[in-house]
Amino acid sequence: MAETTVAEVMAELAGLEDPKSRAVNEKHGDDHGVNLGKLRAIAKRLKTQQELARGLWATGDSAARLLALLICRPKAFERAELDTMLREARTPKVHDWLVNYVVKKNPHAEELRLAWSADPDPVVASAGWALTTERVAKRPAGLDLAGLLDVIEARMKDAPERLQWAMNHCLARIGIDHAAYRARAIDIGERLQVLKDYPTAPGCTSPFAPVWIDEMVRRNSGT
Structure with a gap:
């Protein structure tokens, strides 16, 4: 053929x-x-x-x-x-x-995560943060979660939209998956107010990190 x-x-x-x-x-x-x-x-x-x-x-x-x-x-x-x-x-x-479909499955994903996260292009940097969020959720060993929260706290508020969205996702994931950092993640979200007023359809969870974290923790606990 x-x-x-x-x-x-x-x-x-x-x-x-x-x-x-x-x-x-x-x-x-x-x-x-x-x-x-x-x-x-x-x-x-x-x-x-x-x-x-x-x-x-x-x-x-x-x-x-x-x-x-x-x-x-x-x-x-x-x-x-x-x-x-x-x-x-x-x-x-x-x-x-x-x-999500290619880089995450590639053997160079970790090298690219580190390089892209520090890239001056915010769209490229957003890819680095997406890979970091994947690690926060699935392979957190070796990550400096407190350090990630420091960067998010300092930069997310004024980040361009795509990068801000990716950093916010990482913030929420840290709060959802790592109880030791949950209170700080929620506090950062409350103070920065990023995506607080984002329009959310009925039945969907708001991307505002404090709401997102609370809802996912509730679901995961089965309450």
């Missing part, structure tokens, strides 16, 4: 372009009009194809890049390649999928 080409996939994606999907996506800062369920169906059919994934990424098209992240082999990327990809990923969905 002939291998699928980038041109064939791009033609299929163009045929799935939907103005309503694009309008919804653009409200969230994304720039494609392909329904994500249909995108996942294509990925399921194509299965893992690393070179096709690289070719799709190289097009610069957001829908193609999302598909690339679904069919790639996360462990096959070199550190420098992932660093370049992250700096090219300027829309929220591509950025999030790259970090």
Whole structure:
């Protein structure tokens, strides 16, 4: 069976372009009009194809890049390649999928976490904080949690939106998962007031850290 080409996939994606999907996506800062369920169906059919994934990424098209992240082999990327990809990923969905579906599974994740967290580009730094949040929740050994809270306390209030969101997530995760730091995490959230007024749909938990922490601790305790 002939291998699928980038041109064939791009033609299929163009045929799935939907103005309503694009309008919804653009409200969230994304720039494609392909329904994500249909995108996942294509990925399921194509299965893992690393070179096709690289070719799709190289097009610069957001829908193609999302598909690339679904069919790639996360462990096959070199550190420098992932660093370049992250700096090219300027829309929220591509950025999030790259970090969550690929970088987190790559053997260079810890090196990239440390490098990105200190990067002057706030979008790159937000990826570093997302990786730190993953470690806070799953592999906290070796992390300086008190030091992370110091940085959050000093910088989160005035951080650009994407970086602020990532730091706030880390703050909440520390409070949820580490009882010894919970009171301080809640206190930082209360004093900084970051995302306190964020519109939250009924039945959803507010991203305001003190509320988020209290709700998740309550759920985890079964009360």
